[in-house]
Amino acid sequence: MDDPKFIDIEGVEMIFHTKKGVFHALRDINLAVGKGEFITLIGHSGCGKSTLLNLIAGLLEPSEGVLLCANREIAGPSPERSVVFQNHSLLPWLTCYENIHLGVERVFGKTESKAQLKERTLAALALVGLTQAESKRPNEISGGMKQRVGIARALAMEPKVLLMDEPFGALDALTRAHLQDELLKIVAATRSTVVMVTHDVDEAVLLSDRIVMMTNGPAATIGEIVDVRLDRPRDRVALAADPQYMAYRGAVLEFLYRKQAHPAKAA
């Protein structure tokens, strides 16, 4: 691995000050993510997965500790760390092309020609198989297609890190499987570093190099990490009967449903 501490999270605590008082969401988070690594964050609802992702995105500031990306402190959002949310967050009045172009222009507008910006936008659409839908607006395409535009928009900015918060959570199982397979191919081609929040154990095992499993909140922390040593490219059908796959799956289930059996409401 080029840089085993490409993202480096050290001693992070997250405390929210709410009307009801102080809420200690995350404690003592230490994690290094290697360049090109695919990490998933899994844990019960409310344990702080999105909070940790938002800290890496620079959308939140830690109460204690430090987060670094490429040896620089994360001090705010940046196109080098682009985020894909569960609800695509496309602008409804813009076409698929325009939604992507907007981000491309923001990042490369000052340094590249109009033709280059167009080429980047078209390449991103092609990467997610949406060339045909370039002039459609979000209300004219399916949920899975919207998510693909969101992924294309994030990738078009050539981020160093792709952050994904349950990007397939709102999709039906077949579309979800299809997009997981596409994401695997795209990530293999772009060699992106990915941190993804998921609730889905199979998704975590299929996609990850490591699965970071979080304890229940409040004051959640990293409980265990599963190192998924399955060869790539991964084939979901072949893996379904693979004893190694089942063992990883079993380890995550054991953590979630035995060691961290669901808590009383955390917040």
Ligand SMILES: Nc1ncnc2c1ncn2[C@@H]1O[C@H](COP(=O)(O)OP(=O)(O)OP(=O)(O)O)[C@@H](O)[C@H]1O
């Ligand atoms: N801005 C905030 N102010 C106060 N509390 C917050 C804030 N953001 C998150 N929390 C609390 O921090 C805890 C972790 O929230 P977070 O959304 O990170 O959990 P999660 O693991 O992503 O949950 P889910 O799986 O349900 O999306 C929760 O108890 C939540 O209520």
